[in-house]
Amino acid sequence: MYLVTAEQMRQLDSETIQQLGIPAIALMENAGRVIAEEIIALCRERGGAGCRNAAKGNDAGLKEAALGDPGKAFKVSADHALTLASAAAERWFILVGKGNNGGDGLAAARYLRETGIAVTLVYAVPPESLSGEAALQRDAAAAMGLPAVVYGRDRLDLAECSGILDALLGTGGAGAPRGAYAELIAAANSSGKVIVSADIPSGLNADTGETHEPCIHASVTVCLAFLKRGLLQYPGAGAAGHVKVRAIGIPTALALNSGVQTHLLTPEVLHAHLGVDLARRRSPEGHKGTYGHVLLAAGTLRMSGAGLLAARAALRTGCGLVTWALPKKLLPSVIGVVPELMLADVGGSEEGNWEAETAPELLKLSEERDVIAVGPGLGRFPGDTDWLRSLWEGSDCPLVIDADALNILADSDYKSWARRRHSVILTPHPGEMARLANLTTAEVQRDRIGLAMDYAKEHGVTLVLKGAHTVIATPEGQAYVNTTGHPGMGTGGAGDVLTGMISSLLAQGLHATQAAAFGVYLHGLAGEGAARQRNNPAAIIAGDIIEAL
Ligand SMILES: NC(=O)C1=CN([C@@H]2O[C@H](COP(=O)(O)OP(=O)(O)OC[C@H]3O[C@@H](n4cnc5c(N)ncnc54)[C@H](OP(=O)(O)O)[C@@H]3O)[C@@H](O)[C@H]2O)[C@@H](O)CC1
Numbered sequence: 001m002y003l004v005t006a007e008q009m010r011q012l013d014s015e016t017i018q019q020l021g022i023p024a025i026a027l028m029e030n031a032g033r034v035i036a037e038e039i040i041a042l043c044r045e046r047g048g049a050g051c052r053n054a055a056k057g058n059d060a061g062l063k064e065a066a067l068g069d070p071g072k073a074f075k076v077s078a079d080h081a082l083t084l085a086s087a088a089a090e091r092w093f094i095l096v097g098k099g100n101n102g103g104d105g106l107a108a109a110r111y112l113r114e115t116g117i118a119v120t121l122v123y124a125v126p127p128e129s130l131s132g133e134a135a136l137q138r139d140a141a142a143a144m145g146l147p148a149v150v151y152g153r154d155r156l157d158l159a160e161c162s163g164i165l166d167a168l169l170g171t172g173g174a175g176a177p178r179g180a181y182a183e184l185i186a187a188a189n190s191s192g193k194v195i196v197s198a199d200i201p202s203g204l205n206a207d208t209g210e211t212h213e214p215c216i217h218a219s220v221t222v223c224l225a226f227l228k229r230g231l232l233q234y235p236g237a238g239a240a241g242h243v244k245v246r247a248i249g250i251p252t253a254l255a256l257n258s259g260v261q262t263h264l265l266t267p268e269v270l271h272a273h274l275g276v277d278l279a280r281r282r283s284p285e286g287h288k289g290t291y292g293h294v295l296l297a298a299g300t301l302r303m304s305g306a307g308l309l310a311a312r313a314a315l316r317t318g319c320g321l322v323t324w325a326l327p328k329k330l331l332p333s334v335i336g337v338v339p340e341l342m343l344a345d346v347g348g349s350e351e352g353n354w355e356a357e358t359a360p361e362l363l364k365l366s367e368e369r370d371v372i373a374v375g376p377g378l379g380r381f382p383g384d385t386d387w388l389r390s391l392w393e394g395s396d397c398p399l400v401i402d403a404d405a406l407n408i409l410a411d412s413d414y415k416s417w418a419r420r421r422h423s424v425i426l427t428p429h430p431g432e433m434a435r436l437a438n439l440t441t442a443e444v445q446r447d448r449i450g451l452a453m454d455y456a457k458e459h460g461v462t463l464v465l466k467g468a469h470t471v472i473a474t475p476e477g478q479a480y481v482n483t484t485g486h487p488g489m490g491t492g493g494a495g496d497v498l499t500g501m502i503s504s505l506l507a508q509g510l511h512a513t514q515a516a517a518f519g520v521y522l523h524g525l526a527g528e529g530a531a532r533q534r535n536n537p538a539a540i541i542a543g544d545i546i547e548a549l
């Protein structure tokens with residue numbers, strides 16, 4: 001599934017209209033219809049809640065009774081998606097803005113009325129100010145006799161409705177909602193009524209997920225044609241409620257041809273777009289050498305757990321071998337803790353910290369390994385920038401950089417380092433990303449997808465920006481936004497586990513984008529699994545994620 005910006009959506013709209021010859025009003029009709037269908041589905045789901053006076057009934061059953069005797073060969077059935085047995089108990093207010101989003105709302109209002117649901121149009125601006133397709137919809141609604149009020153001119157009490165359709169602002173919204181728009185949004189939010197948003201919640205930045213003040217808080221957002229980036233990024237993702245992406249007649253192939261490079265990371269995208277074997281089939285003749293060897297440079301005496309977690313996660317993700325290179329002082333504490341693991345003493349300080357002099361030994365070890373993962377529990381040490389630079393420039397395999405190694409990168413001008421033949425994957429959390437990009441954490445979170453894409457392209461790295469809906473951005477300008485995961489995964493060590501997993505997949509021969517995307521996806525799935533296994537998701541610790549792999 002593609003993710004688009006408002007600008008890309010406008011382009012796809014106009015390509016459909018111009019290249020395919022589909023009139024804009026037809027797209028708007030489709031939009032109105034799918035929005036109405038989702039409202040009807042929601043009314044059906046909530047049963048009696050908004051429909052206290054309605055006889056509770058099964059719509060399908062009622063339809064069948066009305067339309068046909070099952071014994072007869074001849075059968076006719078109505079459009080179930082636009083049928084609601086309890087329609088008489090519903091009254092929806094349709095908040096209508098001046099642009100095409102308002103036009104979608106007006107079209108939806110007609111379909112709802114056809115179903116038997118009472119609708120009242122609430123214009124944010126005088127209806128005369130609508131133009132183009134929205135004006136056509138205004139006239140059609142008027143011709144159908146739909147009751148309408150104009151905000152600020154006519155009496156309005158939102159308490160009188162059973163639900164609100166927010167069709168005030170869509171992808172054409174700019175900045176904080178003004179005047180009547182702002183007042184209607186605030187009133188809708190405080191009404192306590194269920195709110196369905198057309199395309200995006202009004203007041204949301206469709207690209208970044210920033211919410212302006214005020215912004216609609218919807219229960220359902222019926223997103224039209226393509227998923228807007230802002231619906232996946234917080235706080236927008238929270239304001240959108242359940243996002244339902246519905247087709248309105250814009251061919252998916254147009255997105256590909258128009259160069260949309262942002263995808264939701266679904267199993268289909270992993271398989272069909274990235275060529276990942278989701279079943280992770282093993283060769284019948286395979287042996288430990290077949291599945292690659294990870295070299296992990298991690299851990300200090302005080303942070304040895306980070307190394308253990310990354311190493312165990314790498315093993316559990318299927319690579320053949322893992323060597324953990326570590327300061328000598330750690331050896332007595334970790335020997336035998338993970339018997340499957342190979343340990344390599346690289347020296348280090350008396351206190352069990354890393355030292356710059358360990359670089360040649362690490363490089364020597366890397367000659368026999370398929371990937372280097374560096375960073376978990378590494379700490380900082382004198383000369384660490386040169387140390388990392390020699391790994392960067394001197395190793396001849398993919399490099400995964402996490403945790404303190406990211407902070408080392410942030411302190412160096414690594415763009416001037418020699419170009420590598422093999423890929424580099426950076427796995428920052430928002431705080432580490434802020435240091436890398438010289439921004440505040442809030443600035444990183446403002447547009448995670450946009451920032452990750454720009455950074456990865458500019459620095460020629462694969463970037464895994466962790467957090468809710470982790471973003472994987474490639475040096476070629478593509479981005480994948482993860483769908484798996486659980487809030488319970490916010491726990492120390494979860495990132496070390498991810499580093500081990502991605503490194504393991506690289507060792508098994510996946511390329512950087514595949515390994516980063518599949519690693520993130522599997523990590524989230526394992527987090528979901530761990531949440532199911534615990535009495536409460538708050539109890540999840542990083543080791544549970546490994547055990548759920
Ligand atoms: N063919 C198509 O294109 C299709 C489009 N579709 C639908 O159209 C939507 C995009 O429509 P759109 O481009 O008309 O913009 P939209 O979001 O309705 O509002 C813009 C209007 O709002 C106003 N305004 C802006 N910011 C404001 C603010 N902060 N506070 C107050 N007012 C503000 C601004 O007025 P102005 O300030 O310019 O006077 C402008 O007139 C899209 O999300 C989808 O739902 C689908 O039907 C598929 C086919």
Ligand SMILES: [K+]
Pocket residue numbers: 101166167168169170197198199200201202
């Ligand atoms: K809207």
